[in-house]
Amino acid sequence: MTKTPDSAVRSYIDQHEAEFLEDLSAWLRIPxxxxxxxxxxxxxxxxxxxxxxxxxxxxxxxxxWESDGLPAVFAEWPSGDASAPTVxxxxxxxxxxxxxxxxxxxxxxxxTRIGRQLFARGAADDKGQVFFHTLGVRAHLAAxxxxxxxxxxxxxxxGEEESGSPNFxxxxxxxxxxxxxxxxxxxxxxxxxxxxxTVCTGMRGLADCEIDFYGxxxxxxxxxxxxxxxxxxxxxxxxxxxxxxxxxxxAIPGFYDGIVELTEQERELFAELPFDxxxxxxxxxxxxxxxxxxxxxxxxVWARPTAEVNGIWGGYTGPGQKTIVPAEAxxxxxxxxxxxxxxxxxxxxxxxxxxxxxxxxxxxxxAFPGATRPCLTPLDHPALQSxxxxxxxxxxxxxxxxxxxxxxxxxxxQDVLGAPVLFLGISxxxxxxxSVNEKVELDLLRKGVETSAYLWGDLAENWQ
Amino acid sequence: MTKTPDSAVRSYIDQHEAEFLEDLSAWLRIPxxxxxxxxxxxxxxxxxxxxxxxxxxxxxxxxxWESDGLPAVFAEWPSGDASAPTVxxxxxxxxxxxxxxxxxxxxxxxxTRIGRQLFARGAADDKGQVFFHTLGVRAHLAAxxxxxxxxxxxxxxxGEEESGSPNFxxxxxxxxxxxxxxxxxxxxxxxxxxxxxTVCTGMRGLADCEIDFYGxxxxxxxxxxxxxxxxxxxxxxxxxxxxxxxxxxxAIPGFYDGIVELTEQERELFAELPFDxxxxxxxxxxxxxxxxxxxxxxxxVWARPTAEVNGIWGGYTGPGQKTIVPAEAxxxxxxxxxxxxxxxxxxxxxxxxxxxxxxxxxxxxxAFPGATRPCLTPLDHPALQSxxxxxxxxxxxxxxxxxxxxxxxxxxxQDVLGAPVLFLGISxxxxxxxSVNEKVELDLLRKGVETSAYLWGDLAENWQ
Ligand SMILES: [Zn+2]
Ligand SMILES: [Zn+2]
Numbered sequence: 001m002t003k004t005p006d007s008a009v010r011s012y013i014d015q016h017e018a019e020f021l022e023d024l025s026a027w028l029r030i031p032x033x034x035x036x037x038x039x040x041x042x043x044x045x046x047x048x049x050x051x052x053x054x055x056x057x058x059x060x061x062x063x064x065w066e067s068d069g070l071p072a073v074f075a076e077w078p079s080g081d082a083s084a085p086t087v088x089x090x091x092x093x094x095x096x097x098x099x100x101x102x103x104x105x106x107x108x109x110x111x112t113r114i115g116r117q118l119f120a121r122g123a124a125d126d127k128g129q130v131f132f133h134t135l136g137v138r139a140h141l142a143a144x145x146x147x148x149x150x151x152x153x154x155x156x157x158x159g160e161e162e163s164g165s166p167n168f169x170x171x172x173x174x175x176x177x178x179x180x181x182x183x184x185x186x187x188x189x190x191x192x193x194x195x196x197x198t199v200c201t202g203m204r205g206l207a208d209c210e211i212d213f214y215g216x217x218x219x220x221x222x223x224x225x226x227x228x229x230x231x232x233x234x235x236x237x238x239x240x241x242x243x244x245x246x247x248x249x250x251a252i253p254g255f256y257d258g259i260v261e262l263t264e265q266e267r268e269l270f271a272e273l274p275f276d277x278x279x280x281x282x283x284x285x286x287x288x289x290x291x292x293x294x295x296x297x298x299x300x301v302w303a304r305p306t307a308e309v310n311g312i313w314g315g316y317t318g319p320g321q322k323t324i325v326p327a328e329a330x331x332x333x334x335x336x337x338x339x340x341x342x343x344x345x346x347x348x349x350x351x352x353x354x355x356x357x358x359x360x361x362x363x364x365x366x367a368f369p370g371a372t373r374p375c376l377t378p379l380d381h382p383a384l385q386s387x388x389x390x391x392x393x394x395x396x397x398x399x400x401x402x403x404x405x406x407x408x409x410x411x412x413x414q415d416v417l418g419a420p421v422l423f424l425g426i427s428x429x430x431x432x433x434x435s436v437n438e439k440v441e442l443d444l445l446r447k448g449v450e451t452s453a454y455l456w457g458d459l460a461e462n463w464q
Numbered sequence: 465m466t467k468t469p470d471s472a473v474r475s476y477i478d479q480h481e482a483e484f485l486e487d488l489s490a491w492l493r494i495p496x497x498x499x500x501x502x503x504x505x506x507x508x509x510x511x512x513x514x515x516x517x518x519x520x521x522x523x524x525x526x527x528x529w530e531s532d533g534l535p536a537v538f539a540e541w542p543s544g545d546a547s548a549p550t551v552x553x554x555x556x557x558x559x560x561x562x563x564x565x566x567x568x569x570x571x572x573x574x575x576t577r578i579g580r581q582l583f584a585r586g587a588a589d590d591k592g593q594v595f596f597h598t599l600g601v602r603a604h605l606a607a608x609x610x611x612x613x614x615x616x617x618x619x620x621x622x623g624e625e626e627s628g629s630p631n632f633x634x635x636x637x638x639x640x641x642x643x644x645x646x647x648x649x650x651x652x653x654x655x656x657x658x659x660x661x662t663v664c665t666g667m668r669g670l671a672d673c674e675i676d677f678y679g680x681x682x683x684x685x686x687x688x689x690x691x692x693x694x695x696x697x698x699x700x701x702x703x704x705x706x707x708x709x710x711x712x713x714x715a716i717p718g719f720y721d722g723i724v725e726l727t728e729q730e731r732e733l734f735a736e737l738p739f740d741x742x743x744x745x746x747x748x749x750x751x752x753x754x755x756x757x758x759x760x761x762x763x764x765v766w767a768r769p770t771a772e773v774n775g776i777w778g779g780y781t782g783p784g785q786k787t788i789v790p791a792e793a794x795x796x797x798x799x800x801x802x803x804x805x806x807x808x809x810x811x812x813x814x815x816x817x818x819x820x821x822x823x824x825x826x827x828x829x830x831a832f833p834g835a836t837r838p839c840l841t842p843l844d845h846p847a848l849q850s851x852x853x854x855x856x857x858x859x860x861x862x863x864x865x866x867x868x869x870x871x872x873x874x875x876x877x878q879d880v881l882g883a884p885v886l887f888l889g890i891s892x893x894x895x896x897x898x899s900v901n902e903k904v905e906l907d908l909l910r911k912g913v914e915t916s917a918y919l920w921g922d923l924a925e926n927w928q
Contacts, residue, residue: 361752
């Protein structure tokens with residue numbers, strides 16, 4: 001097993017870091033705010049800038065891809081090795097809105113270096129993280145003497161992520177053939193902390209559910225009728241209450257069937273993370289924890305499915321009192337899903353369970369507006385092992401694992417391309433995503449470059 | 465035992481009915497709408513008109529009583545018999561708003577007789593029912609040859625009942641000495657049906673409760689935190705759901721302690737009422753019944769305490785989805801109470817019960833904005849027995865019993881005066897209270913006069 005010589009990678013990065021930061025700064029100067037229709041031209045300029053830069057990097061294919069919204073960028077650099085695996089790197093080139101008046105210490109679209117930090121909107125989310133792959137692949141080639149990467153390298157850099165990726169699903173379905181890959185690497189996430197490098201291995205899925213409950217044809221007097229007719233607000237509340245048993249497990253029959261349980265190894269590795277529950281509660285702004293019995297807080301948010309009431313309303317909600325049996329009530333629920341749970345099956349379980357819980361005299365409508373599938377890459381997956389080794393070499397430290405409790409378009413890639421997804425991000429919680437004074441840590445950015453430089457060779461060698 | 469000769473009463477009424485209806489019509493022409501500030505003068509004119517009419521009737525005392533709002537009328541006619549009981553009749557001279565444009569077939573303040581019905585705002589609620597006592601007492605005197613009634617007769621005719629009686633409690637507390645009575649008769653209710661004369665024996669009480677639940681300091685992301693922190697909307701819903709057990713009994717410990725249970729006799733008499741549940745459901749506009757196991761629908765609404773959720777809200781309630789753990793949630797509850805339940809005790813039980821059901825990380829405020837005590841007169845109370853006999857003579861039929869599921873100022877009189885309250889009303893459900901085309905049935909109005917004429921003698925004879 002030959003390894004990319006680490007010292008060669010490092011000296012190549014040393015030589016090119018200044019130029020790399022200058023290029024990144026040029027890109028950060030383009031205010032590619034996808035949420036602002038007035039800046040659609042800037043998003044396009046950002047895409048075109050990136051295409052030119054990727055060609056300059058050496059990608060033989062680099063294109064602006066049109067969608068029904070703002071443009072994405074696609075690039076491809078075939079390995080030339082017949083047995084080489086294909087890797088698709090995902091990121092985005094659009095950014096959140098930002099203005100100095102919001103409280104920035106520097107101009108958000110004038111990248112400003114202060115010590116080993118570079119401040120600019122998009123520095124961490126996500127231009128910096130996309131960009132480390134450009135110097136990474138060149139360092140990989142320089143250190144190995146190759147003229148093409150050891151893997152078939154594809155990049156897909158979206159232009160509407162900060163606007164909810166409204167056209168992303170359609171785009172990747174349309175281009176599924178050209179996007180075909182053995183593994184997807186998402187570079188749009190973060191690590192546990194600067195001194196605790198981690199790889200994220202999955203995200204929870206999400207299934208939304210809305211239920212409308214209808215009782216009397218209009219609000220009726222609770223003096224005349226109360227105690228003898230069903231109350232839709234009571235039925236709604238009872239349904240929400242019945243979602244959980246006394247152990248805070250979701251009480252819908254079959255809900256946990258077939259889920260991929262945490263392995264002992266994952267639980268042990270999660271437990272190695274320097275987790276401070278009091279600090280976590282401060283971030284959550286919650287006065288206490290509550291969740292499924294038998295699981296830690298991190299396990300609960302990362303690896304366990306949930307049922308959550310996001311909204312409930314019915315009856316009189318103004319000042320004072322109205323003694324009514326309300327005509328209707330409504331709930332918005334969402335279910336976080338983990339690997340092994342199929343959206344359609346969960347919907348059926350919810351539907352069946354609700355149907356058994358409605359008293360005579362209450363009508364209801366149930367709808368499932370949206371869903372995102374969960375994704376999870378097992379710890380022993382070769383691509384994940386390669387990523388961990390590449391990061392380990394860059395960081396000189398043991399790499400631990402995290403997951404994301406939220407849900408995202410990563411699952412779309414997993415589903416459409418049929419490839420495992422993993423998350424290589426070097427951002428840290430202090431980077432100020434979607435906030436003022438967004439920055440990237442230059443030392444971490446460099447470690448991202450290094451990881452990328454080691455990764456392709458390792459992946460190619462260890463792919464079976 | 466000498467009885468008021470029924471034929472003498474009837475012939476007296478025959479002689480005076482035309483004049484009686486003319487007088488009532490004159491009163492109905494006064495648009496004494498208490499809710500309309502522009503008609504405050506009309507409410508006063510109505511009070512003054514009534515004082516004059518009561519003096520003409522023979523009441524030695526008849527006065528306008530000022531309150532902090534609109535005026536009431538008080539009248540008193542002492543019996544002269546040392547052992548005579550004192551009866552206070554309650555009614556009101558203000559009316560609901562009405563305008564021909566609302567859909568009336570006739571002018572609401574121009575009383576119109578069509579066959580044996582008299583149409584006008586206030587015809588049934590409540591001028592007609594107050595007024596039958598004037599001809600009633602004169603028929604009582606005429607038939608018995610007395611110059612003063614057999615009981616010490618007092619009338620209190622309120623001027624703000626249709627505006628929620630905001631000053632009634634203060635008024636009766638201020639005038640408690642002059643209002644002192646052995647029994648209170650409320651003539652502001654109805655009977656079961658035209659062919660089913662009934663006396664109402666009680667009203668449920670009411671205790672309102674508002675609870676605010678606070679979780680995270682603001683809405684937080686359910687992807688990042690869901691499943692590991694308590695959700696105030698879930699806590700609110702769980703509390704509402706826990707209000708009832710599987711038998712739909714209120715599950716708050718001690719809630720039923722000390723309540724006056726229905727007697728077998730009451731249940732049998734309730735069961736004699738020609739109750740059509742399908743028809744009742746149409747009026748309730750409900751698709752089904754649901755209530756405490758072991759009780760009929762009428763028993764549930766008349767004689768059983770309840771817990772009702774009148775409003776619930778929390779989290780995101782707009783279109784689409786927001787995957788949040790909401791910062792707060794709120795419920796408005798009301799408890800209907802029956803005799804034997806003390807408001808303060810119920811509040812304490814609710815407070816104690818809620819306190820045991822709040823998980824760590826949720827703060828809450830609980831408030832009890834208002835309450836009305838229940839009232840109930842037992843079937844064997846002598847005043848109720850007298851009323852039933854008097855009605856029985858007027859109607860020539862067995863008199864059955866009802867209760868009111870709602871709550872009203874009657875309980876104030878019961879509490880302040882320390883006297884049992886019963887309900888003598890001759891209105892029927894088709895009379896259109898608070899609606900268009902309000903009317904009174906002249907045959908029933910006449911039976912009200914007759915009942916009143918028989919009642920005072922019977923009460924005086926059977927009072928111990
Ligand atoms: Zn991003
Ligand atoms: Zn009334």
